[in-house]
Amino acid sequence: MKVITLSQKELRGEAFALCSTIREDNFTPDIILGIATGGIYISQPIKACFEEKSWDGFYAEIKLSRHSTKIKKSTNIKSILQRLPYAILNLLRMLEVNLFEKMKSKTYNPNKESRVHLSKKLQEEIKDAKSILLVDDAIDTGATILAIKNVIKSLNPHITIKVAVLTVTHKDPYIEPDYTNYKRALLRCPWAEDYKGEDKIG
16 A cells, blocks of 8 residues: 655646546546545546537536545544644554454444435436446545445436546445546545645635
């Protein structure tokens, strides 16, 4: 396992590389759905990438906050993280993943699907669509994307759903992506609490 720090420019490059992989697979979705927060910084460049080829599908974003993100934002951990060197922060990130992998069987709650709220417009588009691309920055346990997939399938059982992420961080997630740039890599992106670059988001 390794930790990779990406600037905004590098992140956009990774998103376009991911889009190239999708296009090489000859998959052109009717809908591109970005999963906030991190996923929208990947889905927006992917949308632009498809639009270069005259894509005229439907684009939307959805927010479904993770429990670990809430913990980080509800404490004073941000100021502590900013003071630590990347070498220590990398070890903390890897430790966090190891702990979550051990707890995975206890953390997934099917009721998480009740927190997936799609707009009426998006629901109508899904009902009429043949294919949809879900885009996020990473798959950790995979519970978030699995919950979203289940809701989409309840609206349209015949829709083709494909998943694109920059990285898969955990071993044996609940769901594997169709497209990814990395496996077992932790990405420190500009919106992360422990990101120190001048182009930090938020």
